[in-house]
Amino acid sequence: MDQVFNVLKQRFGHQTFRPGQEKTIRAILDEQQVVSVLPTGTGKSLCYQLPSYLLNGQVIIVSPLISLMEDQVRSLIKHGEKHVVAINSQLSLEERQWVFQRLNQYRFIFVTPESLMNRELINRLKHLSISMFVVDEAHCISTWGIDFRPDYERLYSVIKELSYPKVLALTATATSQVLMDIKEKLFNMSLPIQTINTSVNRPNIYYHVEEMQATATKNEWLRVFVSRYQGPGMIYCTTRKDTEAVSQFLKEKTSLKVAYYHGGMNGVERANIQQQFIQGSLDCLVATSAFGMGVDKGNIRYVIHYQLPNSLESYVQESGRAGRDGQQSVSIVLYDENDQRIHHYFRKELENEWQTYAQLTEMEDISKDSYSDIQTKWFDYQEKERFSKEELENRIKQRLQDKQNQVNQMLFFLNTNACRREVILKYFGHESIEAQEICCDNCNEFSQEGLPIGLYGEKLKNHQQKIKKPEEIIKKLFNS
Structure with missing residues (x-):
């Protein structure tokens, strides 16, 4: 048995790999530059954790969210790895200096893009033997770049300063355009780049769109749904205000244990809510997109989008939180055509930020204090x-044009009469699949009155029974 399988069994306690894992691991061991697209829930973290035990030196993992890196740090420690650290804005100056002086003692160094731009940190990393530079959730390079987190655009400069270690980019969703964006911004284009692109299809997730007319209608629909269908589940909202309002409504109108989560909460609050949800103390979590990436909870039965997602990429990422245990799960979008306004507002806000920035840079003797956070990042980036x-x-x-195109594609997905699964596969450039017994609302011929929620909690007596009728599909679909 070769070394890869030895480490898999002895270090991680697994006998086999999930789709795409082994190919990715062997690629980064043999090659210098690898980008791997693996579906949500297939264990992307193993793709850098396992090779680290077969390579000499430290592994840098660039992670977009503090909650995500904390999750991964906890997981590694739980499995016996003590030489791991997370460098982010939550470290005090004293803690940061203590970590910097001991960097050579760590095997895994997790860092946000912003923290990685610290000159002292870069200088210290240059004196280490970096075996691998990993960018987790690499689609953020394309989706969270110049308009939100410009430091993603500067990662290649750091890689260059570190003398080009092995580079591994991992993501669950990437169109051909996003893949090209990742390669151009992260890799040395004069060297070979190995691409591993597995299908985004999640056969155990059923896709459904419910058209709505107003907030009150959405809330009542949610009340009935979460009361009748056993979770745990997630509800994604676009704004922080909505997460709090929806959470409060469900607390008042149901007997469920519900909480909200968004980026405006302090670190202790977020960590507390995340742990409650992971440990099963909550029936339903209402959150913004700040929650979800890499969260290790396999039994989420439903993911509901309270508003129009900003892109098909985000939708597939977030709906993919459901059913990581392989059991049948459901993704639902509550769609009101007025939901488009919030995305128009965000685009307009970005336009205004740029116009103000352009005016400020023309003025003389302007203090950086006059710039907003994103304008300061643009100034530094320039x-x-x-x-x-x-x-x-x-x-x-x-x-801005890309954002509008992404919203348009999401609208096409919501309004199509075609198979929703096929729309997803085509968008990401993957081949069609054979028709599934449980697929989406356009394939399973549900009545126009919507999902028969009353059947959600019913258990199917014969799990192997051949499905022939829509009502039987629903029973199996929501078998708990």
Whole structure:
């Protein structure tokens, strides 16, 4: 038996790999640059954790969310790995200095893109033997770049300073355009790049769209749904205000244990809510997109989007939180055509930020205190990457157009009469599959009155029974 399987069994206690894992692991051991697209719930973290025990030196993992890296740190410690650290904004100055002085003692170094730009940290990393540079949730390079977190655009500069270690980019969702974006911004294009692209299809997730007319209608629908269908489940909202309002409504109108989660909460509050949900103390969690990436909870039975998701990429990522244990689960979008307004507002806000920035940079003796957070990041990015204002403006204009195109694609998914699963597969450039018995609302011929919620909690007596009728499909679909 070779070393890869030895480590898999002895270190991680597994006998076999999930789809795409072994291919990714062997690729990064043999090659210098690898990008791997693996479906949500297939264990992407193993793809860098296992090779680290076969390579010499430290592994840097760039992670987009503090909650995600904390989750991964806890998981590694739980499995016996003590040489792991997370570097982010939650460390005090004293803690940061203590960690910096001991970097050579760690095998895994988790860091946010922003923290990685610290000059002292880069200088210290240059004195280490970096075996692998990993970018987790690599689609963020494309989706969270110039308009939100410009430091993602600067990762290649750090890789270059570290003398080009092995680079592994991991994501669950990437169109051909996003894949190209990842490669151009992260890899040395003059060297070979191995691409591993597995299907985004999640056969155990049923897709459904419920058209709504107003907030009150949505809330009543939710009340009935969560009361009759056993979770645990998640409800995604676009704004922090909505997460709190929906959570409060469900607390008042049901007997369920419900909480909300968003980026405006402090770290202790977020960690507390996350642990409650993971440990099974909550029936339902109402959250913004700040929650979810890499969260290790396999038995989420439903994911509901309270509003129009901003893109098909985000939707597939977030709906993919359901059914990681392989059991039948459901993804539902509550769609009101007025939901488009919030995305228009976000795009307009970005336009206004740029116009103000352009005006400020024309003025003399302007303090950086006059800039907003994102404008300060643009200023730093321009200065350090030597971008002209015109080049930066073109990047932002392109990003605005991309955002509109993504919303349009999401609208197509919501309004189509075709198989929703096929729309997802086609968008991500994957091949069609054979028709599934349980697929989506367009394939299973449900009545126009909507989902027969009353059947959600019913158990199917014969799990192997051949499904022939819509009502039987529903029974199996929501078998708990």
